[in-house]
Amino acid sequence: MSDPIVSFDEALRSAASRIEEEADDLIKADRYERTVEREAYRAGHYERGLTTTSGQITLKMPKLKGTRFATAIIERCRRRETSVEEAMIEMYLAGVPTGRIEDVSEILWGASVSAATASNLSEKAFEAVEERRSRPLTRSYPHVFVDGIYLKRSWGGAFENVAVMAAIGVNDDGYREVIGAAEGFTESSECWREFLSWLKSRGLSGARMLAGDKAAVMTGAIAEVFPDAAYQRCTAHFYRNALSKVPKSKRGQAAAMLKAIHSQESLEASMERAAGVAEKLEGMKLQAAAKCVRDGVAETLTYTRFPMRHWRRIRANNAIERLNREIRRRTRVVGTFLDGRSALMLVTARLKYVADSERGSRRYLDVSLLDE
Structure with a gap:
């Protein structure tokens, strides 16, 4: 037979009894007892409200003369559990x-x-x-995803768009972590350099590849701060840039051609496919799109240097784009921030909540494949 369920009233009576016992221990005498060791005297009770997960309750707290009563059950001045x-x-x-x-x-x-x-x-x-x-980064992060998002806040008496830069790292066990978030006035080369240097000063090491969107200031800062790490341009951003130069009536066909580049089994096959796609685009009189493919496809194929089982998850910046949508959803409630601290703290709080949820407890990559 299962143990009987303790009711809320019984738990409340148990707490009240323990409070009385603590008062007796503090006085060093039972009620009405006269002893030489007595250090204080009872002076009745007072009512104290406490909000618990079961609702609002009222406890009778002992009044003492000669000493201050403090119970280990409820902290002093606390009104909520x-x-x-x-x-x-x-x-x-x-x-x-x-x-x-x-x-x-x-x-x-x-x-x-x-x-x-x-x-x-x-x-x-x-x-x-x-x-x-600001915690130290004591682990190795072979894959790092970086991106920035713009928020509106007060700056020098005016409301300006400011950038909040964030980074997600896949640690040496294959789990994702939000490893950094910082504010910069814009996504400039100096801001990205300061952000990446801040990550490095906190211990970011072992980075083999950094993924992000196409921004010359970002790639320059990555090459300067992490010269041994490869840069992967997000394939989704690459598609978006190329398709922006294609008429709406031909975007479906062009999108299928672009995706075929990254569905090949090797770097050589992908480059050969890209050359064919560029020729077809030129044949469709889409020279601007063809130039975009020729000039930018190589930096979208960095992922082919890594194990094939990693390709689908490291060739795009989807891991951090999903976080950006979470940030936007949370900050849209505020609208315009009064200062940078409130904006940065709210963004980081949201990142912490997402990282501590189920997403942070699921293994993202099998990092052991990197050593094979």
């Missing part, structure tokens, strides 16, 4: 606006939270987020 505060912080990191947190807490626990409480909880969340953002 720790699990309730953790749930509120998780709601905030998950993208629930502070106004909605008040409504949800009223429904779930029968007690609302003030704007000051929500602000204090967000500060707690940001402390943990900043600690994670």
